[in-house]
Amino acid sequence: QVQLVESGGGLVQPGGSLRLSCVVSGDTVEYNAFGWFRQAPGKEREGLLCISSGEYVTNYGDSARGRFTISRDVATNTVYLQMNDLKPEDTAVYYCGTDLVIGCYGKGVEYASRGQGTQVTVDY
Secondary structure (H helix, E strand, O other), rough: OOEEEEEOOOEOOOOOOOEEEEEEEEEOOOOOEEEEEOOOOOOOOEEEEEEOOOOEEEEOOOOOOOOEEEEEEEOOOOOEEEEOOOOOOEEHHHHEOOOOOOOOOOOOOOOOOOOEEEEEEEEO
């Protein structure tokens, strides 16, 4: 059974950067798709980015465009989310997820497996 463990969240000032990590076990990042999504208090889940087995990146909306980057490291079986120029509206719990059937299709929030999430707070 696949397990996903996110880390790297924290408190950052507006304009700052964070790199989130998602360590994968029970699956291989090289052969399956993995994505990042987030959920802010009182709001619906929002898909961000997904990277396919062929390293094709799907962007699900304007929130991540130009500021966030997804990547993977096959050697450590880890998926990363690099976030730059962070804004207060980026405050949320960030999750990584995977789904063997859906892959990167859909809205980027309907993953069969996801981690416990990591809190990102953007504030002074």
